[in-house]
Amino acid sequence: MFRRGRRPVRPIVRPIVRPIVRPVVRAVVAPPPGRPMMAGQQNVPPALRRANELMAAGQYAGAAEIFEQFARGAQVRGGPRAPQFFLQAGRCRILAGQVPAGMVLLKQGLSILAGRGDWPHLQNASQRTVAELNQRGLVAEAAEIEAYLQQAIPGGFAPAGPAAGVAQPRLLPTNCPDCGGPLRADEVEWTDEYTAVCQFCGSAVRAE
Numbered sequence: 001m002f003r004r005g006r007r008p009v010r011p012i013v014r015p016i017v018r019p020i021v022r023p024v025v026r027a028v029v030a031p032p033p034g035r036p037m038m039a040g041q042q043n044v045p046p047a048l049r050r051a052n053e054l055m056a057a058g059q060y061a062g063a064a065e066i067f068e069q070f071a072r073g074a075q076v077r078g079g080p081r082a083p084q085f086f087l088q089a090g091r092c093r094i095l096a097g098q099v100p101a102g103m104v105l106l107k108q109g110l111s112i113l114a115g116r117g118d119w120p121h122l123q124n125a126s127q128r129t130v131a132e133l134n135q136r137g138l139v140a141e142a143a144e145i146e147a148y149l150q151q152a153i154p155g156g157f158a159p160a161g162p163a164a165g166v167a168q169p170r171l172l173p174t175n176c177p178d179c180g181g182p183l184r185a186d187e188v189e190w191t192d193e194y195t196a197v198c199q200f201c202g203s204a205v206r207a208e
């Protein structure tokens, strides 16, 4: 006997619209954007580890092939580590005695750094490349790289000088614990005073 004479019963039963309850999505435990994964947390491609193993074992041609694949893949994706892979592939070709192929790869790595305007890394990579070529008696090739850099770097190529980027280089492990790639204080990215980022796999490595 409710509603008698007053409110007419509505013929249409309206569906009860409930607000959609979204499931609570918990953030996957990951470093904040821009912060790399610490060593040991990173999924390193086995091929990259293999390339570093081959290089350490002196099997340079095999290592070069893998680094080249990584370089081309990174280049297509516009990946930040493409130059390092080209430089490493070039270094391996040179060590394997395949000098012309190595030179092409080295220049490719350097030209990507130049194209990005990444002068500190270009300067460091160039100095190292020139020094290594000279060490191997490839004087003409070293001069060729120097000549290339003279026109690529504004203000010219400085063949010597303190490493750019790090005021006080910390002591890093010789090799990345994740991928086995060589770590050099003047070439890696530093996220803070004690944390370097492996330039091959992106793992964060603690320095002392």
Ligand SMILES: [Zn+2]
Binding pocket: 176, 177, 178, 179, 180, 181, 198, 199, 200, 201, 202, 203
């Ligand atoms: Zn690594």
